[in-house]
Amino acid sequence: MSDTVINIKKEGITYLKLNRPEKFNSFNKEMAFELQKQLDDCIRNEHTRAIVLTGEGKAFCAGQDLAEVTHPELNPGFKSILEDHYNPIITRIRNIEIPVIAAVNGVAAGAGANIALACDVVVASETASFIQAFSKIGLIPDSGGTYFLPRLVGFQRASALALLGDKVSAIEAERMGMIYTYFSADSFENEVDQLAQKLASMPTKALALTKKALNKSFSNSLEEQLAVESEYxxxxxxxxxxxxxVTAFMEKRTPKFKGK
Known part of the structure; x- marks a missing residue:
């Protein structure tokens, strides 16, 4: 097992920490494959009822480690980086039948920003920031950036952010609907824990079906989506x-959900 992703399990929650702090948790091949493996392990672990994706140290994730792509012997090539590294991470996050929280503890740039935006609930420390850094080095957004960002903040704002590569603070990101909310740096970890515990204690079968319905809403007509809602x-x-x-509601008590 690689140490590029730290796995911590606690009370039905799996915390996945990107662990290359000296590189601001930028992705190399090893970390990309390890995150895929850890997400797959969460699928197989029936006790995991919520996932928290965050970063070790000061950053959430600075995107691709450019030292890898500029190294003649280590460079996997852009086709492999996209199709083997990042795209499978995005599809796993969207398809896993477990709520995934992105706890953005610091800068989230490039692919790091877009991996966060692909998660089900995105929260940030007030000191965090988001940057579509691709245009600064002559690339286009990857990891679903051109898909999720316009749907979150609208076409015009997404276009400007992608073209200009402006830095967006957590406060600005919350205001424009890019993220769910932000917390003070001092209370960030406790707030994330409480949020994860809340999701883990909820009816996770229904949450998984809600997630699937939301995924389908991106391409369905109203009539098709109504049919999906009926089915689920x-x-x-x-x-x-x-x-x-229903029983707990009628008995005026707190329900005890088991994800079954």
Whole structure:
């Protein structure tokens, strides 16, 4: 197992920490494959009810490690970097039937920013920032940046951010709808823990179906999406958690969901 991603399990939550702090957690081949492996392990672990993706040290993730792509012997080539490294991470995050929180503790640049934006709930420290850094080195956004960003902040703002590569503070990101919310640096870790605990204690079967429905909404017509909602609502009504939720409501008590 590589130490480029730290795995910490606590009370139904798996914390995945990108762990190249000396490189601001920028991705190389090893870390990209290790994150894919760790996400796959979460799928297989029935006790994981929420995932927190964050960074070790001062940064969340500075994107691609340019030292790798400029090294004649280490450079995998852009086709491999995109199709083997980043794209599988994005598809795993969107398809995994577990809520994924991006806890952006510091700068999130390039692919690092867009991996964060692909997560289900994105929160940031007030000291964090987001940068679509690609244009500064003559590239276009990858890791779903041209897909998620316009849907989050609107076409005009997404276009400007992608072309200009402006730095966006956590406060600005929350205001424009790029992220869910931000927390003070002092309380950030505790707030993230509380958020993860809340998600892990919820009816995760229904959360997974909600996530699948939201994924389909990107390409469906209204009529198609209504059909999806009908299918998934019926499916969620067959779960033990639905019965527990209704029973707890009628009995005026806190429900105890098991993700079944």
């Amino acid at each position: 609502q019926i499916a969620s009504a067959q779960t033990q958690d639905y019965n527990e939720g």
